[in-house]
Amino acid sequence: MKSTYSVESLTQNTTPKTRKSAKNTLKKRSSPAHSSALFDEENDFEGPTRCRCQRCEILHPTDRIRIEGERVFENVIKVQDAVDQNVEGLLNDLQELISFKSISVQPEMLAESMKALDWLADRLDNLKFQTMDHYVPDDPENCFEEPHRKVLFSRYFSSPTKNTVLIYGHLDVVPAKPDCWLHDPFTMHLEQGVIYGRGVTSGKGMLVGWLQAIECWLKVHGDLPINVKIIVDMLHEVGNSGLHIYVKERKDFFLDVDFMVFDANSWLNNNNPIIACSLSGWAHFGIEVRGGNKTLESGLAGGLVFEPMIDLCHLMNSLVNDDHDILIPNVELHVKALATHEWQLLEKADFQTYAYKEQLYIRRLRNEGNKVEMLQNRWCKPTLTMHGVEGADSHPGCRRMLPMRVVGKFSIKLVPDQDVKQIQSDVNDYLERCSSELDIGTKMTVHLLDGCEPSSWSSDSTLTKAVINAVFDVFQKMPIVTEGIPICLPVASVLGNLIDKPIMLVPYWRRRDHHHQENEYIEERCVMQHAKVCANLFYELSVISSKCKCHLLTDYCNRRGIMEKLDEERGYFNNESPASRRNQLMNVFRKHDNVSHLTHKRRPFNARFKNFLCIPFAWKRIRKHQKH
Amino acid sequence: MKSTYSVESLTQNTTPKTRKSAKNTLKKRSSPAHSSALFDEENDFEGPTRCRCQRCEILHPTDRIRIEGERVFENVIKVQDAVDQNVEGLLNDLQELISFKSISVQPEMLAESMKALDWLADRLDNLKFQTMDHYVPDDPENCFEEPHRKVLFSRYFSSPTKNTVLIYGHLDVVPAKPDCWLHDPFTMHLEQGVIYGRGVTSGKGMLVGWLQAIECWLKVHGDLPINVKIIVDMLHEVGNSGLHIYVKERKDFFLDVDFMVFDANSWLNNNNPIIACSLSGWAHFGIEVRGGNKTLESGLAGGLVFEPMIDLCHLMNSLVNDDHDILIPNVELHVKALATHEWQLLEKADFQTYAYKEQLYIRRLRNEGNKVEMLQNRWCKPTLTMHGVEGADSHPGCRRMLPMRVVGKFSIKLVPDQDVKQIQSDVNDYLERCSSELDIGTKMTVHLLDGCEPSSWSSDSTLTKAVINAVFDVFQKMPIVTEGIPICLPVASVLGNLIDKPIMLVPYWRRRDHHHQENEYIEERCVMQHAKVCANLFYELSVISSKCKCHLLTDYCNRRGIMEKLDEERGYFNNESPASRRNQLMNVFRKHDNVSHLTHKRRPFNARFKNFLCIPFAWKRIRKHQKH
Ligand SMILES: [Zn+2]
Ligand SMILES: [Zn+2]
Ligand SMILES: [Zn+2]
Ligand SMILES: [Zn+2]
Incomplete structure (x- = not known):
């Protein structure tokens, strides 16, 4: 799977004048994420295939839309501030999640896993998500007698014109022997800016970041700039047993996904976050x-x-x-041969041979005398x-x-x-x-x-740049981008193969943290930073112009919207969306059949769209036009 | 465990003149089972350690006892005839047993195993045995979730003066796929003198022989010439899981056992039965x-x-x-080097390389070109x-x-x-x-x-000769006796180590039968012959003089008999022995305390003893004295 996200964002190279922030966001624009984007649909203006859907209207903006766009661009700054002010909420979420002993390797902890999942489902319901559990059927290859079989599918549908990101999360943890811990592994303990607890460096710590990002966007704007889909597995730590089954069974859930994002523990050292562009x-x-x-x-x-x-x-x-x-x-x-900067990375890597051996009671490592060779063997x-x-x-x-x-x-x-x-x-x-x-x-x-298959993608792609921007803006540090040092994240490789959408890897923890070990901990700062990266990433992903979705929209219109379509065909979701929101959407799509979609009279700009955050790429478009 | 049964029978070399039989039993006495037995207690007559228990009385016989003895010697011939006349009964037993699907490797067949065991317990109850189930406790080494945990312990106690034999049996079978069978594997099918059914060449076929021997002895004489103990395992085909646990827990059950007998599938060829004197x-x-x-x-x-x-x-x-x-x-x-006749045995062995390979879908065997080397590798x-x-x-x-x-x-x-x-x-x-x-x-x-440890014992020992005599008398053919070609019968090796009593191996089936295979069968004749060998063996074992049991008797007397002792201390058996039988025994032992046992007045010969078969070795003794 060698996928490079081909369609470029519109105006990554424009410095946003309106953006004022304590974090000196101007630096962000000096990042290497410059794209020589060409908008290849430009010449199709008003051409015979031009569609008159909401998105096409936006692509040919009026003054009203331009004003709206500028307003939207300021949004991300407000969200960042909201995240900063909501430390309490983030810690509450983490505390709740840590308290569930959702140890997937112990089948007797099934009930705890289900409790964790229920908690998350409630939380997402409050965040306007529509959530369902999915029972994974008996897997003949499953070695667990009583597997933690539920998988959570959740979606936030804002607008068919927006990009859709798929977030993968997991809430199961590896076992913890309380005797070996200074504090109870299943009670969050915060001491001198460090958070202790089982799962903080893994699925639980990662997921609260996304929850914060979602909550704060909603709090500030009442909507998200993108459509979000989330799947949460409870068998991650036992190899995502059954993954291929539920992904295949719910194939339509992934149809409209534009990109997938995974949190990855891939810091080679503690000075710079690493953004990997390859998977083993x-x-x-x-x-x-x-x-x-x-x-x-x-x-x-x-x-x-x-x-x-x-x-x-x-x-x-x-x-x-x-x-x-x-x-x-x-x-x-x-x-693939290593690039020079990757050799140097391995040389400088914060891998502590002695500590690693001591922690696992290992006598000797392979190629112990030669660090680069040792790490090359391990990763490359x-x-x-x-x-x-x-x-x-x-x-x-x-x-x-x-x-x-x-x-x-x-x-x-x-x-x-x-x-x-x-x-x-x-x-x-x-x-x-x-x-x-x-x-x-x-x-x-x-x-x-x-x-x-192992996979790698260009460190120059729009998607990679979106991650770089999101990370840089928070850490104020250039992340290191590598293609030659693949990360081992089997779930990403497998989902990549199954769903076949472009992947992003977002760096999460630091090398010195006790991932999967006794006294697992992470700095509070890291969790906050991750939440802000998530919030940023929503913005960055919203301004990426994906492939034209007109054909999809046509399809949606004909079938009265994807939401209705899915609901009707599958009867998935128990919580019906509120009638008002449904009607709102229906006003947009009603009566668009295959023919009328192309020919119907232009509708006046709908004031209700102000509440949607579907405008940014339209705004970017304006910017670009202004520059010329 | 290299045990040779040291105490010799008294008069194996005496030709019994009274024995008349269609089977020309005289030939039997020309068997190689000649012993140069010396009765080493002879000089202890009336000495200071001479005890006045029932047995010692018999050892110094009066005329009354001599007459009794001659009567008893004829008994075995009557029993043989009774076995011949009871073919129907033997087949009925076998039919019943085959019908239980007691497949031990399938935990879901537990109920069937228990039914088989219940049937056997009922059968033994009718044969005046006292029977108990023993629940094998959870074995941490047991790989079966729901093991077939019951073991049957059963005993027939005739007299403390008689030898006690321990019979090991099992009623579990290996799985059978009905599709691969011509007839239902769990319905006995008799056709042209051949019996088909799962288990006929294994535990079930073996056990009916012993049941017949017991039934016929009881029918003819109302008593057995020896005490019999039986243990029946239901986990034989899965490696007798838990064996060591229940043997250790019921150690006292085995205290008074004199020898152990195992049925062994060890025919090297079809011309002669093989009696092996070694275990790997x-x-x-x-x-x-x-x-x-x-x-x-x-x-x-x-x-x-x-x-x-x-x-x-x-x-x-x-x-x-x-x-x-x-x-x-x-x-x-x-x-151990092979003896010449053992080399020749391997050369003549009825091992059919081609059939063996075909049956198991094996491509090639080791040393296929050289039969002796191949079989030597396999066995020696x-x-x-x-x-x-x-x-x-x-x-x-x-x-x-x-x-x-x-x-x-x-x-x-x-x-x-x-x-x-x-x-x-x-x-x-x-x-x-x-x-x-x-x-x-x-x-x-x-x-x-x-x-x-591997073990071997002398092919010249009294015990081996007892088996030889029992086999020869039935087959009218000299069995082949080997010390250098050990048999693999793990349960015998393990019980030999645990119980530490001399072992006899009784040959059962023939090489060409389908042991553990599809369409498992055995000739009806073989099952009948085995039953008669069992009946003979009871006699042969009864005339072996074991070590003096005076010290045991003293102990019994002091504690009012082993039966009462066991019953009181353990509360094992649910079926109390009938009061009459109990009193009968008590009459013999009552008031024998440590002192009175040595000094009490000689009691008159008790007419009731006629019903017991405890006399043979006394009779032999007389014979010997007469010869001198
Ligand atoms: Zn983990
Ligand atoms: Zn369109
Ligand atoms: Zn068997
Ligand atoms: Zn005595």
Whole structure:
């Protein structure tokens, strides 16, 4: 999945004169986010395909709209201030969320997970979201007897003319042993500007930022500048089990999404936030070795038969040498070379070898003497992990079984620009050769169990620049942008593949924080900054001109709006939108059928649109025109 | 456990003149079972330690007793005839048992297992046994969620002077797919002298033989010539999970057992039954490889850490070469050499390589070209089996886990005269050397998870001869006796170790039968023959003079009999013995305290003893004296 968001924002290069802020937002405009945007729809003005929908009206602005646009541009500053004034609210949200012991690896905590999800659903309801739970069906691949099966789908629909962002969140946490904590892991503890609690560096801490951003936008303007969709998983920490099922089942939920945003813990060091523009992938293999049609007893058949486990052991052994280097030929052939600044990044990375080892009781690391090589191995090169063996005796105790069909599982981490197909064929060829050299008496088959392409996108794209702007404006520091050091965020890779929309990664915590560890903590400042980045990002995303949605609008009009369409077809949402809001929307779309949409009389500008924040790109357009 | 039953029978070498039978039982006495028995208590006659209990009275017989003895000796012939006439009864029992779908590997079949056990308990109640179920407590090593937890303990107590045999049985079966069967696997089908049904070659077919032997003895004589104890497990086919727990909990049940008998499927060929005098053992090892204190995520830590799974793979790989030969030095050092006749046995063995492979869909066997080497490997040499890996990903599907503590499990089959300690030290030394040669970055520890010594006993012992006689008398064919080709019967090895009494192995089925396979069958003739062997064995065991039980009797007397003792102390049995029988016993033992036991007046011979079958060895004694 190598996607570059192609349509550029309209006026990123215009310095907004009206923007006054204590945070010297003028600096923001000197950021590298300059686009040489060309508005390629310009020449289509009034042409035969020109549609007369709300958006098209805005694209050909009148004076009334210009005035409205300038007003809207000031909005983001007000929202930032609102976030600053609402520290209390943010901490309250976090406190609530931390108190749920939603430990997904412990099926007995299911009820706590559901409580956390209910709390969030209520919260989002108050923020004018429409929310539903989705029960994930039984997953045959799910190793949990009683999985935390609900997934929350929520949406805020403002206008079909606005961009729609999909936010992924999760509220499940990894286990916490209270004995090892200074304070109760499930009670938020704030001390000297530091927040302690399980989940603050993970899903819970991340999600409160988005909640604040939403709340403050609504508080200031009564609307959001974009449409927002949120999915919240409760099985994140156990590998998002069942993800592909619910995404496929609710495919229409993602139809109108323009971009996806993920919070990522990717700070290489503490001086600068890092914005990664690549994700690692993987190829998960199973070496099936079959000796017969059923499990035998070792006492009876041992010595007589060739044992699949032994052959498997020989085969897996030939995958890596004693130093754990991959022995499969050409495996590093397509790996993207590091840029000079990325080499330097690895050199300066705040990775503390000693602390890492001590924390995990590890004796020795690979390439410990050479930091760059060590980190390169970790992040930038394909590496092989052996996961385990299926079909053999994996229980404690001793059983005298002699398994006659086993599957040895290993995976290779893939980095840009490797691809799954190539690796699969390399692995196949190599193992076939090994098995014939070993002359095994059993039968080997290599399966690709799961594959996810690594991906990267341009650090120059509009989308990346939107994130850079949002981050820079808050931190007043240039974030580092990398394409060659991929982040491992499997859920982003998988959703990227499934939903196929452009991805943004928003940096969240700092390297020194105790992510998933005892006494997990984060600075209060970081959580606040994240909330402001979120608020900024709403603005930045709203001014990106996505592809023309006229065809979608036509479709909406014909079917009396996406909201109604979804509601009618699926009966998803229990909370019907208030009739007034519904009518408001209907006034816009009513009677637009396929024909009338193109021919109907221009409607007068509707004063009610003032309350919508759909205008910015129209305003930008004006700006651009003024400049010329 | 190398136990040879040391006390010899008194007059095995005497030809019984009174024995007349269509089966030419005279041939029996020309069997190799000649003992040079010396009755070492002989000189203790009337000495200061001579006790005046019932048994000692018998040891110094009067004329009355001699007459009684001769009567008793004829009993076994009548019983054999009774078995022959009761084919119907035997088939009925088998039909009932087959109908229970007591598949132990399927926890949902628990109810069926319990029904089978209830049926057996009822049956044994009718045979004057006292029976109890024993609930096996939760076994932490039990991989079954809902195990078939009941074990049946049953006993027939005739007289404290008689030998006590412990019979092990099981009524659980392996699964059967009805589609692959010509007839319903759980309905007995009899066609042209062949019985089809799941379990006929295993526990169910074996147990009906013992039931017939008991029933016919009781029918003919109203009593058994020995005391019988039976334990019936319902988890045999899943490795007798929990065995050690219930045996240890009910240790007193086994206190007065003299010998244990197991049915064994050990026919090397179809011409002669085989009586094995050795059992293989095992040493089950776990190679623990630990890299850190918790499971990591492969995408985050892969390439950075040394992976325990990879090191484990290297270590396990060094245990065996490509031909699956063990690479641990000296591993075959203490293996007993085969006798010439055992070599010839292997050469003539009815092992059909092609059929075996076809049945199990196996492509190739080890040493396929050389039959003796192949079977020697299977039975007579230590071999290594890899069972699986604990702590790694063993579930279907893909999890991105990087396990930091894994235990690779393998076992070595041990044969006489190897021993567990020696193998443990060999394995330890070798793996330590390997791990330092590989210079692994993780930490390895080798654990002996389970060990069971191989055992062998003399083919010349009284006990072995008892089995030989019992078998020969029925089959009219010399059984083959081997010490060098051990049988794999883990439950026998384990119970042998736990209970520490001499073991007998009684051959049951024939090589060509479909043990544990589809269309499992056995010839009706074989089941009948087995029943008669059982009946014979009761007799043969009754004439073995075990160690003097005077000290036990003294103990019994003091505590008013073992039955009462057990009943009072434990409250085991729900069915109290009928008061009359109790009083009968009490008449014998009452008032025998430690002192009076040695000094009380000789009681007159009690006519009631005619109904007991406690006399044979007294009779033998007379015979011997007459010979001199
Ligand atoms: Zn997390
Ligand atoms: Zn339009
Ligand atoms: Zn069996
Ligand atoms: Zn005595």
